[in-house]
Amino acid sequence: MSRTRSEQAVWRREQLLDAALRVFADKGVDGATVKDVAQAADVTPGLLYRYFASKEAMVETLLSERGFLPRLLEWRAQGHDTRPATEVLTELLEAFDRLLADNAELMALFFSAAQARAPLATMVNEGQRLIGDFLRDRVDAGDLRPHDTVMAAKTLFATxxxxxxxxxxxxxxxxxxxxxxEEG
Amino acid sequence: MSRTRSEQAVWRREQLLDAALRVFADKGVDGATVKDVAQAADVTPGLLYRYFASKEAMVETLLSERGFLPRLLEWRAQGHDTRPATEVLTELLEAFDRLLADNAELMALFFSAAQARAPLATMVNEGQRLIGDFLRDRVDAGDLRPHDTVMAAKTLFATxxxxxxxxxxxxxxxxxxxxxxEEG
Amino acid sequence: MSRTRSEQAVWRREQLLDAALRVFADKGVDGATVKDVAQAADVTPGLLYRYFASKEAMVETLLSERGFLPRLLEWRAQGHDTRPATEVLTELLEAFDRLLADNAELMALFFSAAQARAPLATMVNEGQRLIGDFLRDRVDAGDLRPHDTVMAAKTLFATxxxxxxxxxxxxxxxxxxxxxxEEG
Amino acid sequence: MSRTRSEQAVWRREQLLDAALRVFADKGVDGATVKDVAQAADVTPGLLYRYFASKEAMVETLLSERGFLPRLLEWRAQGHDTRPATEVLTELLEAFDRLLADNAELMALFFSAAQARAPLATMVNEGQRLIGDFLRDRVDAGDLRPHDTVMAAKTLFATxxxxxxxxxxxxxxxxxxxxxxEEG
DNA sequence: CATGAATGAGGCTTCATTCAT
DNA sequence: AATGAATGAAGCCTCATTCAT
Known part of the structure; x- marks a missing residue:
């Protein structure tokens, strides 16, 4: 109602991205039309072009702004160090799983956007590194038996x-x- | 050169599927055009329609005829029973991995075809079941310690x-x- | 020039129908291309699809909206009852004839649209009934000698x-x- | 079985024309494909081109060789002169009507082929003239009252x-x- | 800011026709 | 004589994008 110009602009932009994510995840980037996105946002196609240079730009924006790795890193930043490794590990993986569940649309987009191979690989690598770092820390701390932490991270992440x-x-x-x- | 009509038809069909697989894997199903496929096969677009009813039919044919599960099952059919479980398991997974590597294009197609979600899920389930069955057999035979074989199968497959x-x-x-x- | 959006839309729709009727009548529905129609309307082919779902829909719209029977019925609605039957009949047929002449294109469309057999048959039946009703009224009123009015209507209409x-x-x-x- | 080359050629040609007439009448000339015709003749498309230069040539051949006016003229040639005019006229029209019924496919072709306007007009004119000549003869012979025989012919034919x-x-x-x- | 009419490029598909076999 | 694989030219239609209002 009483939004300033600039607030309105920000809000509209987010609304459009929300709609785009929903539609792209549902139909795939190539399968979705700009009109589809516009309708999902209850807006006319022309308006999209005041906020994004092209359909492709929408995809790129989603991929870069809506990546969920940042959120995982936030989680990591909090200290969980005093509790047993397997407990924390379970929580970390559950947080990751929940993130995936909460972002099913984003995942679908990652998997479908042919052009988005690079961001996806990055995400995979980062995720594996995050888990791997955690495991190695705990091995170093003697909380986990020595093992191939890199492989374990890959395994956990992949599964x-x-x-x-x-x-x-x-x-x-x-x-x-x-x-x-043995640890549990 | 000197192929009978019928041989030629079979050969051409395969050639077109090869080209389609290559192109679809590269650009994604939606991103690839029928013209792309035709050019990859060094043929005019019209010809594709003598062999397939539509672009979509090409995708479906690839998904059903070129699925690699059949090949995995073949592998399984051979007896590997006399050797240590972990050795055979490693071989099984390597066979699977090689299959994926050899069929990178097919995998890309599986992952990209938005509409092809069902075949992909089937493949995942079948693959996990194949590995799970093997593990359970070996646990029953006392070659592996008792453990959650279903989960293990999921883990191995996913990784x-x-x-x-x-x-x-x-x-x-x-x-x-x-x-x-311990087993190795 | 200064038309409101909504006026413009109505006007454009009519313009497109005009062009379509002209072109379809000239080349036959199957013989005419969407591009032909677009060019006749001085518009790009894509625009047609903002107004009609398909080429076929254009034909159906023409058949239903531009049918001329409504105009004949209007004529009939006016009272012509006080004058001699043959005089009025002549006028009725002349009106009909003029309608056909004015709508030569529409007639050609009616005759050519293979799928449009039903509307045409309807038109024929309705036209014959209109004339037949008139004749029977006048026979009942004693203005015409008793005769096979149904057959007479068919004859007049057909001719x-x-x-x-x-x-x-x-x-x-x-x-x-x-x-x-004898009546004249 | 034991047809000479030339007999076979003639037979095949007729067979193809039969099929073409059937198919064109059913789907319209533009709506029917060469493949449709070939299938109706139980033959491959290529063969049609050994007998006709093009699809268009098939239409033209049908229009010129299968016109039914010749058959009407035959009928006329037989003497029917000794019987009452109305009786003979009824028979003539019935023969004509039967001809149309028997040649429904040909009629459909006449009406649908946009290019076939000229042959159709010719047919109409010839038919009207045939009937008109008959009527005038009978008026001259005193079998029918004097009247506008040209108009009567048009009326009868059209109806x-x-x-x-x-x-x-x-x-x-x-x-x-x-x-x-009065005459009946 | 927002609309939606209009465009132009290109996609999928069909089909008349040719030609090697 | 007959086949049917292959082509090339369109045809119908969709859609990202622009722009006057």
Missing amino acids: VAINRRFGTPIDIAALVGLLYP | VAINRRFGTPIDIAALVGLLYP | VAINRRFGTPIDIAALVGLLYP | VAINRRFGTPIDIAALVGLLYP
Whole structure:
């Protein structure tokens, strides 16, 4: 109602991105039309071009602004160091899984956008590194037995990601228990 | 050159599927044009329609005829039963990994075809079941310690698949070693 | 120039229908291309699809909106009852003939649209009934001798229509004189 | 079986024309494809081009070789002169009507082929002249009262033709009775 | 800021026609 | 004589994008 010009502009931009994410995730970037996005945002196609230079620019904006890695990093920043490694690890993976679930649309976009291969790979690498760093810290601290932490990180990340992606969610505690049977 | 009509028809069909797979994997199904496929096959677009009813039909044919699960099942059919479980498991996963590597294009197609979600889910489920069955057999035979074989199958499958998918191949023996440290 | 949006839309729609009727009548529905219609309307082909869902929809719209029966019925609605039957009949047929002449394009469309057989048959039936009703009224009123009014209506209608259709227009007064020699 | 080369060629040509007539009448010339015709003739498309230079040539051949006016003229050639005019006229019109019924496909072709306007007009004119000549002869012979025979011919022809065309066949005796009430 | 009419490029598909076999 | 694989030219339609209002 009483939004300043600039507030309104920001709000509209977000609204358009929301709509675009929804539509792109649903139909794929190529499968979705600008008109689809406009309708999802309850707006006319022409308006999109006041906020984004092109359809492609919308995709790029989504990929860069809506990436969820930042949120994972935030999580990491909080100290969880005093509790058992497997407990924290389970929580970390659950946070990651929840992130994926909450961002199913974004994931679909990542997987579908042919052009988006690079951002996706980055995300995978970063995610694996995040988990790997955590594991190595805990091995160093003696909380976990020495093991191939890089491989473990890849395994954990992949398992959570792929099962979330294809609609077969898993019991993360069981996953952690599988890799760290003695620790639990 | 000197092919019979019927041979030529079969050959041409395969050639077109090859070209289509290559192009779809490269640009995504929606991003690729029928003209692209035709050019990749060194043929005019019209000809595609003597062999396939539509672009969509090409995708479906690729998904059903070129699925690689059949090949995995073949592998499974051969007896590998006399050797240590972890050795055979490593081989199974390597076979799977090689299959993915050899079929990078097919994988890309699976991941990109927005409408092809169902075949992909099937493939994931079947693959996990294949590995899970193997693990359970070996647990029953006392070759592996009792453990959550379903989860293990999911883990192994996911790890191999996702890392192959995003260009970060892994050391499969290390993966097996991670899950079955005592057995090796 | 200074038309409101809504006026413009109505005007454009009519303009497109005008062009379509002209072109379809000239080349036949199947023989005419969407591009032909667009060029006749001095517009790009894409625009047609803002106003009509398909080429076929254009044909259907023409058939239903531009049918001329409504105009005949208007004529009939006016009272012509006080004058001699043959005089009024002649006028009615002349009105009909004029309608056909004025709508040569529409007639051509009616005759050519293979799929549009139903509207055409309807038009024929309605036209015959209109004339037949008139004749029976006048027979009942004693203005015309008793005779097979249904057959007479068919005869009159057919004669006017077919001769107008194939470019051999006739003297309608002579036609009426042929069927009602004593009355004139 | 034992056809000479030349017999076979003639036979095949007729077979193709039969098929073409059937298909063109059903779908319209533009709506029918060469493949449609070939399939109707149980033959491959390529073969058509050994017998006709083009699809258009098939249409033209049908229009010129399969016109039914020749058959009407044959009928006329036989003497029917000793019997009452209305009786013979009824028979003539019935023969004409039957011809139209028997050649529904040809009629459909005549009406649909946009290019076939000229042959159709010719047919109409010839038919009207044939009937008109008959009427004038009988008027001259005193069998019919003096009247506008040209107009009568047009009327009779049109009525039979249009009603046959649009699936509303009529009682021809009643038609004749309408125009020649006293004579019957 | 917002609309939606209009464009132009290009996509999928069909089809008359040719030609090697 | 007959086939059917292959072509090339369109045809219908969609859609990202622009722009006058």
